[in-house]
Amino acid sequence: xxxxxxxxxxxxLVGPSHNYSGLAFGNVAATKHSGAISSPRQAALQGLxxxxxxxxxxxxxxxxPPQERPDVxxxxxxxxxxxxxxxxxxxxxxxxxxxxxxxxxxxxxxVANAATIxxxxxxxxxxxxxxxxxxxxxxxxxxxxxxTGRILQAIFAGDSYRHHAALPATPRFxxxxxxxxxxxxxxxxxxxxxxxxxxSREQGGPQPQKYPARQALEACQVIARAHGLNPAKTVFAxxxxxxxxxxxxxxxxxxxxxxxxxxxxxxxxxxxxxxRRELDRASGETLDYIExxxxxxxxxxxxxxxxxxxxxxxxxxxxxxxxxxxxxCRETASVYAYLQKLExxxxxxxxxxYFDLRQSMNNGGGPACLRLRVVMSxxxxxxxxxxxxxxxxLYGQLRQWVEKHYxxxxxxxxxxxxxxxxxxxxxxxxxxxxLRLGSVYDFQR
Ligand code: SUG
Numbered sequence: 001x002x003x004x005x006x007x008x009x010x011x012x013l014v015g016p017s018h019n020y021s022g023l024a025f026g027n028v029a030a031t032k033h034s035g036a037i038s039s040p041r042q043a044a045l046q047g048l049x050x051x052x053x054x055x056x057x058x059x060x061x062x063x064x065p066p067q068e069r070p071d072v073x074x075x076x077x078x079x080x081x082x083x084x085x086x087x088x089x090x091x092x093x094x095x096x097x098x099x100x101x102x103x104x105x106x107x108x109x110x111v112a113n114a115a116t117i118x119x120x121x122x123x124x125x126x127x128x129x130x131x132x133x134x135x136x137x138x139x140x141x142x143x144x145x146x147x148t149g150r151i152l153q154a155i156f157a158g159d160s161y162r163h164h165a166a167l168p169a170t171p172r173f174x175x176x177x178x179x180x181x182x183x184x185x186x187x188x189x190x191x192x193x194x195x196x197x198x199x200s201r202e203q204g205g206p207q208p209q210k211y212p213a214r215q216a217l218e219a220c221q222v223i224a225r226a227h228g229l230n231p232a233k234t235v236f237a238x239x240x241x242x243x244x245x246x247x248x249x250x251x252x253x254x255x256x257x258x259x260x261x262x263x264x265x266x267x268x269x270x271x272x273x274x275x276r277r278e279l280d281r282a283s284g285e286t287l288d289y290i291e292x293x294x295x296x297x298x299x300x301x302x303x304x305x306x307x308x309x310x311x312x313x314x315x316x317x318x319x320x321x322x323x324x325x326x327x328x329c330r331e332t333a334s335v336y337a338y339l340q341k342l343e344x345x346x347x348x349x350x351x352x353x354y355f356d357l358r359q360s361m362n363n364g365g366g367p368a369c370l371r372l373r374v375v376m377s378x379x380x381x382x383x384x385x386x387x388x389x390x391x392x393x394l395y396g397q398l399r400q401w402v403e404k405h406y407x408x409x410x411x412x413x414x415x416x417x418x419x420x421x422x423x424x425x426x427x428x429x430x431x432x433x434x435l436r437l438g439s440v441y442d443f444q445r
Contacts, residue, residue: 004378005119005188007258008060009311009371010388011051012111013398013431014043015066016424019410020363021101023140026211027364028247028303036362040106041406043359045399047109047370050355052395054324057353058316060381061390063398064111064155064372065431067147068441070104070421074143086418093416102140104415110365111372112179112252113141114148116223119183119375120160121191124228127162128380131223133177136169137214147440154437155386156374164226167219172202175219178372179250180239182257184279184287188375193282194229196220197251197269199239206270208244215239215250233282238270246299252368254302258312261288261321261348265302288348297334305332307339309366312349320350326366327356387436397434401427 022034055061072085075092078099082088092100108114118129132149135141145166153163167173180199185192198220199213207213217236224234239251243265248254255264262279269275272291280286292302302308311324323342329335343352355367387394405427407420414420425443432440439445 005121005375006060007188008062008374008376008381008389009054010062010064010111010374011047011371012064012109012114013066014040014047014109014360015069015106016040016406016427017069017104017410017415017420018043018106018109018359019101019104019412019415021105021412023102023105024138024249024364026244026247026249029362030364033362035412037409037411039359039408040410041402041408044402044406046357046359048395048398048402050324050357050367050370051390053353053355054313055390055395057322059313062374062388063390063394063435064114064388065151065428065435065437066106067108067144068428068443069106069424070100070415071143072103072421073442074103075099085421089416089418089421097412100415101412103143105140107141108144108148109360110369112369113177113250114144114372115152115177116175116181117178117372117374118194118227118229119188119192120377121189121375122183122194122227122229122233125162127160128156128374128376129162129164129227130156131164131226132166133175134166134169134173135176136171137174137176137212142169150440151437154440155384155388157385158383160380167222172216173219173222174214174216175223176214176250179252179369180215180220182255182262184257184260184262184283186260186285191230191233193233193235193279194224195235195237195257195279196224197237197239199244206238206241208241210245211247211249213239213241213244235275235278235282237275240267240270243267243299247303248299252309253306254308256308256310256312256368258321259314260285261290261312263290263308263312263323263349265292265297265299265308266294267299290347290349292338297338301332301334305329305335306361306366307335309368311367311371318350321348322351322353323349324353324355324367326361327354327358328361330354385436387434401431401434405430
């Protein structure tokens with residue numbers, strides 16, 4: 001059996017409780033849309049359309065399920081009680097609506113924050129390593145890692161994988177997963193350079209003044225150690241605090257890399273020249289860099305358009321890279337002008353494709369937030385028991401599933417409606433059968 005590896009993009013399906021609650025301080029779009037009416041159905045269909053388009057472009061596309069929300073277990077843990085789940089939701093809505101909003105968030109859709117993954121070619125034991133992100137920085141995201149770990153273990157089962165526990169949930173080990181992790185390599189089968197980008201570290205140093213840094217250096221170091229990475233091919237870099245203060249809460253809002261190419265904003269990192277030298281040294285060659293100058297696209301324009309929250313993909317049988325961007329990039333004049341120049345110019349990015357992901361974008365999550373990259377050999381792909389790789393049949397079934405179970409509109413006051421919880425459970429029960437996941441949710445156990 002061939003061992004040729006590919007990068008599989010697993011996209012998170014948007015959950016039935018998708019809403020705008022303004023829970024993510026430092027995430028400019030999410031804060032701006034706080035209290036707005038959402039459309040869970042549209043959100044899920046927009047995500048599915050992107051998945052299908054990538055499949056049609058020749059990519060191997062996977063899907064990850066959403067989580068059960070509202071999370072009544074969390075509300076019980078926070079002291080709400082009652083005879084039924086409905087009582088608990090009502091009590092929380094009355095006494096602490098912000099806690100109910102945290103329990104109801106559909107944020108698990110942004111699977112770039114689900115875990116950090118090191119492919120087999122990079123690790124000492126030759127296995128693919130997973131560490132679910134603790135997302136300990138914010139309550140509504142901290143509740144994801146337990147079930148994320150369960151889902152990842154259900155899908156990536158067998159001897160070629162190693163699953164680690166999430167890191168201790170303290171500020172020192174605050175971890176937001178693959179959104180702050182980039183792998184550069186000459187081919188997916190060869191050992192790559194793993195770049196970890198952090199916002200804070202125990203020893204202090206430059207810090208953002210306005211918004212919090214979410215990724216700790218110490219978390220990156222633990223993951224690199226636990227995954228058995230070669231220190232000579234592991235690079236740690238600090239996010240520019242100025243970027244965090246402009247709304248770059250994850251590094252994937254300001255940089256994206258694939259194969260030998262790193263596409264980033266001039267103000268993404270602290271000490272960019274040194275970083276490039278380190279990356280070249282670690283990879284043993286001169287990598288390809290496309291740096292966007294602040295004079296061409298300002299930090300604010302980059303954050304508003306999500307230019308860098310794009311997917312950089314290598315389509316099979318095509319020489320250059322393709323950039324998958326949100327349609328917001330057309331609406332920001334400087335960004336659109338830049339992209340047109342890029343597409344026409346002589347560089348590694350040959351094609352730019354625009355996608356309407358407005359529902360997720362309004363919560364601060366663009367194309368790259370919605371996907372988790374897993375380098376998999378053909379043998380690993382063929383050995384998957386779960387039905388998670390998209391094909392025409394599964395795409396059709398998922399569309400129908402969304403049409404059947406999702407509401408067209410949701411306002412923050414609907415989160416206390418006990419039927420929303422029931423709808424979510426019914427939908428997830430059906431989905432877990434469709435995807436052949438087994439009983440991954442608490443309500444199924
Ligand atoms: O953690 N938004 C998410 C968006 C995550 C985007 N992911 C990546 N960049 N990889 C966050 O800030 C908003 C929820 C709300 O306000 O309802 C939220 O959590």
